[in-house]
Amino acid sequence: MTVYESDLPGVGKKHEVELGDGSRLVIVTHNSGKREVFRRASADSDSEKLFELTDKLARQVGTLLEGAYFQPVQTESIETLLGGDTLIEWVEVGADSEIAGKTLGESDLRQATGASVIAIERGDEVVTSPGGDAMVEAGDTLVVIGPKAACRDFTALVKGT
Amino acid sequence: MAAALLEFGYLFVVLAVVGAVALRLGLSVIPLYVVGGVVAGPYVAGRFGLPYVPNGEIVTILAELGIVLLLFFLGLEFSLDRLRSSGAKIGRAGVIDLAVNLPIGVAIGLVLGWSPVEALLLGGIVYISSSAIVTKTLIDLGWIADPESEPILGTLVFEDLAIAVYLAVVTSLVLGGDGGVAAIGRSLAIAFGFLGLLFVAVQYGTPLFARVLDVENQEAFVLRALAVVVPISGAALALGVSEAVAAFFVGMGFSTSGHRERLEHQLVSVRDVFAAVFFFWIGLGTDPTLLAAAAVPLAIAVVVSTPSKILSGYLGGRAYDLSAHRSLRVGVGMVPRGEFSLVIAALAAAGTTPVMREIIPAFAVGYVFVMSALGTVLMQRSDLVERLVFRGGAADGETSTESA
Numbered sequence: 309m310t311v312y313e314s315d316l317p318g319v320g321k322k323h324e325v326e327l328g329d330g331s332r333l334v335i336v337t338h339n340s341g342k343r344e345v346f347r348r349a350s351a352d353s354d355s356e357k358l359f360e361l362t363d364k365l366a367r368q369v370g371t372l373l374e375g376a377y378f379q380p381v382q383t384e385s386i387e388t389l390l391g392g393d394t395l396i397e398w399v400e401v402g403a404d405s406e407i408a409g410k411t412l413g414e415s416d417l418r419q420a421t422g423a424s425v426i427a428i429e430r431g432d433e434v435v436t437s438p439g440g441d442a443m444v445e446a447g448d449t450l451v452v453i454g455p456k457a458a459c460r461d462f463t464a465l466v467k468g469t
Numbered sequence: 470m471a472a473a474l475l476e477f478g479y480l481f482v483v484l485a486v487v488g489a490v491a492l493r494l495g496l497s498v499i500p501l502y503v504v505g506g507v508v509a510g511p512y513v514a515g516r517f518g519l520p521y522v523p524n525g526e527i528v529t530i531l532a533e534l535g536i537v538l539l540l541f542f543l544g545l546e547f548s549l550d551r552l553r554s555s556g557a558k559i560g561r562a563g564v565i566d567l568a569v570n571l572p573i574g575v576a577i578g579l580v581l582g583w584s585p586v587e588a589l590l591l592g593g594i595v596y597i598s599s600s601a602i603v604t605k606t607l608i609d610l611g612w613i614a615d616p617e618s619e620p621i622l623g624t625l626v627f628e629d630l631a632i633a634v635y636l637a638v639v640t641s642l643v644l645g646g647d648g649g650v651a652a653i654g655r656s657l658a659i660a661f662g663f664l665g666l667l668f669v670a671v672q673y674g675t676p677l678f679a680r681v682l683d684v685e686n687q688e689a690f691v692l693r694a695l696a697v698v699v700p701i702s703g704a705a706l707a708l709g710v711s712e713a714v715a716a717f718f719v720g721m722g723f724s725t726s727g728h729r730e731r732l733e734h735q736l737v738s739v740r741d742v743f744a745a746v747f748f749f750w751i752g753l754g755t756d757p758t759l760l761a762a763a764a765v766p767l768a769i770a771v772v773v774s775t776p777s778k779i780l781s782g783y784l785g786g787r788a789y790d791l792s793a794h795r796s797l798r799v800g801v802g803m804v805p806r807g808e809f810s811l812v813i814a815a816l817a818a819a820g821t822t823p824v825m826r827e828i829i830p831a832f833a834v835g836y837v838f839v840m841s842a843l844g845t846v847l848m849q850r851s852d853l854v855e856r857l858v859f860r861g862g863a864a865d866g867e868t869s870t871e872s873a
Contacts, residue, residue, distance in 0.1 A: 314619055314640045318546050318604050322614065334614040339733065345616035352792070355614035 326394075341366075352419045396426075397453065403446045404465045413440030423454030423462040473527060480522050483509045495609075497602045497845060499807045500838045502745050505853050507834070513757065524753040533712070535747025536812055537702045538740040540713040542763020543600070543629050544720020545729055562620050562785030563627025566803070568862050569781035570774065576860040586642045587824045590817045591638060591766070593834050595774045597632050599807025601736050602841050606848050607802065620789040621802045624782070632809055633714045636816070637664055642710035643820045660710045667701065667715060667830065671722025678726040691735050694723070713812060744808070751811050751834060754818060759831035766828070767835045775843065778803045779854075797858055801851050805844030810837050 312324040320338040327333055327347075334346040334355050341363025346355035361369060371377065390396060401408055407415040418424050428435040428442060429449040434443055444450070452462055487505040491498040506522075507513055514521035522528070574595030578588025603625060607613045612621075624687055637660050645656030671678075681697060682692050698719045705715035760767075779800035786796025815831030817825045847854055 315622075316613065316618060317622045318600060319608065319613060319618075319622065323619075336613050338608075339730065344608075344611075344614070346611065348614065352794075355611055357611050358615070 390453075393455045394453065395456055395459045396453050397423075398429075398462065399450045399452060399463050400465050401444055401448045401450060403448050405466055406447060407444050407466055408446040410444060411440060412438055412442050413442060415444070417462060417465065421454070421461040421465060422458035423452045425450050426453050427451040473525070476522050476525075477527075477789075479509065479520065480528070480537065480746070483522075484749055487854075488745075493833070495675040497599075497805070497807070497841050498698075498745075499599070499601060499748055499811075500841045502748035503752040503755070503811070503834055503837065506749035507755050507757060508752075509749075510753035510755075512755065513695060521631045524750070525633070528750050529752065531743055532747040532750035532815075535740075535743035535745070535750075536713050537698060538736070538743050539747070539808060539812070540633075540716040541698050541720040541723075542736075542740055544717040544722075544781065545724045545732060547626065547629050547717070547721055547777075548724060549721070558789050559623040559627050561788040562624045563631070564873065565784045565788065566624050566628065566778075566781045567596065567631055567803070569777055569784075573773055573777050574770070577766060577773065580769075581766055583824055584822065586639075586820075587817075587822065587829065589639060589642070590813060590820075590825065590829055591661075591770070591832070593632070593635055593813045594806070594810040594836060595770055597628055597806065597809040597813070598625060598778070598803045599805045599809065599837075599841065599844075600629070601846065602805040602807045603802060606805065606845050610848060612798070612802065613850075615795070615798075616784060616789075616791055617795045617798045619803065620785050620791065620799045623789075624785055624799075626804060628809075629717075633717050637661065637714045640814070640816060641709065643816055643825065646711045653851055655872070656709050659708055663705060663710045664714055664718065667705075667718045671718050674722055675830075678722050679728065682723070682726060682728040682732070687735060690731070692738065694732055694736060711816075722823070747815075748783060748808070751815065751830070754832055755834045756827070759827050760835050763828050763832040763835055766832050766838070770832070770838050771837055771843070775840070775847075776806055793859070794855060797855055798851055801844075801847045801854055804840060804847055806837055806840040810840075847866040 314322050314324075316322050316336070317469040318339075320336065320340075323335045323337070325333040325335070331349050332348045334348055336346070338344070340359060342361070344360045345358045347358055347382050348355040389394040408418065412425055425438055426436070427450075428438050428444065429451065430445065432446070450466060454460060454462065483505045484502060487501040488498055490496075491501045509522050510520055511523055515523075543623070571592045574592030578591035579585070583591070586679045603621060607618050607621065612618055638657065641656040641660045645653045678697075681693050682690060684693065698716055701719055702712035702716045706712040723729065727745060779797070782800030782803040783796045784792075785803075786799035787793075789796075789799075791799065810833050814830045817829040819827055819831075819832070
């Protein structure tokens with residue numbers, strides 16, 4: 309992401325953020341604290357004012373955008389709905405989980421819950437379509453697919469108490 | 470005492486009313502404050518036997534405080550480092566602006582048969598754009614978010630520096646009187662000696678400024694700031710040196726003290742009150758019948774200096790590598806003249822010749838009135854200006870904004 313900063317003497321500062329489609333978001337921060345937010349569709353067009361915020365409001369909206377209140381990307385609760393009742397879910401293996409230190413075949417989770425492991429994430433490494441001999445360790449993230457209820461059972465079992 | 474208080478009450482009522490009118494109509498307040506002063510002053514209300522605000526000593530002193538605070542704020546916002554860091558581009562745009570517009574104003578004065586000092590005063594009035602009106606209009610129209618705002622604001626910063634040097638020189642020329650070359654030389658030497666020392670003091674005095682302002686209490690903070698800037702400006706004026714430039718330098722000194730934002734925040738309403746009194750006071754001293762005498766220079770100046778500002782701004786925009794279309798807007802954006810032209814007029818009014826005392830102030834009032842309105846309208850209807858200049862065709866391979 310490229311941010312262009314420029315001084316506006318007597319007014320404040322201007323930041324421009326490239327949005328990727330050729331347009332730019334322009335944020336003018338006044339010395340008074342007021343923020344004005346514009347969008348410029350292309351380099352040649354005129355900026356269109358979207359909204360303005362007081363200093364206080366801007367900070368509050370900013371923390372929302374930053375994800376301080378709700379983090380959509382959270383290792384423990386990422387889930388993607390495939391349609392119908394089927395989910396893909398990411399589940400972290402707790403330190404005291406009973407499947408830690410066992411292979412997938414040994415714990416036989418598919419039989420127990422109805423959800424299948426489609427990948428194991430370990431740090432930067434990903435084991436896709438793991439076989440029954442794939443080892444699961446504490447700290448791994450298992451990517452599972454299955455009906456909602458199965459995923460819930462799976463999560464309860466894997467996380468440990 | 471009671472009469473004076475009542476006069477001040479009258480003054481503030483007029484300012485409040487015209488301020489409300491300006492706000493309602495979306496106009497700049499500066500020319501309307503001046504008009505308020507003209508109408509409520511001795512030359513209009515006084516002549517018709519209505520109650521009026523006399524152009525007394527107290528109003529003059531408060532107006533003087535307005536000048537000091539206007540320039541103090543300019544200094545606060547001004548930063549040599551900023552000028553240096555974006556250096557080349559601001560420098561080029563600023564020099565073009567100065568080299569085009571100041572000589573044109575001076576030339577108009579000389580053609581009218583005025584003395585060199587009188588012509589130089591006219592040059593300054595015509596040269597300097599209004600930071601207040603231009604900046605406000607940029608924000609109102611949303612141009613602030615577009616690339617043209619950078620050369621416009623950059624050129625205004627350059628003008629701030631240019632006007633400081635200009636006022637230092639011209640104050641000495643005007644107040645030095647007609648004592649010949651030796652007297653002028655002496656007053657220039659005093660000016661540059663005093664301002665030079667002050668400049669060095671504020672460059673190295675940052676820790677001192679910071680300590681003076683290091684106080685929690687709001688009231689003490691405001692009073693301390695005024696206790697520095699007002700006496701220094703007063704001392705400057707007592708020596709025949711520009712009080713405005715002294716205030717500008719003190720502002721520069723404060724700007725690096727770490728208290729800049731708090732100063733702006735706490736002092737802005739104080740400045741606005743005294744600046745409004747200053748604009749009103751300018752109106753008080755303006756005899757509308759003198760506008761007739763100033764009509765010829767006024768007409769010439771409007772006709773010549775509007776296109777010259779557009780041209781210099783256009784070239785300045787090009788120096789910032791902007792397209793022809795945006796560069797033209799830079800030119801249009803520089804047209805409004807305002808507070809600093811009036812500061813120069815106030816200086817001229819302290820002069821010795823009839824042209825300085827009467828014609829130039831009347832000229833400046835008329836000129837600011839026309840240029841502030843014309844400039845704002847041109848900015849609002851910049852699409853028409855673009856169509857006129859580019860003849861509806863394409864400039865730089867991009868079409869101008871023709872929506873109709």
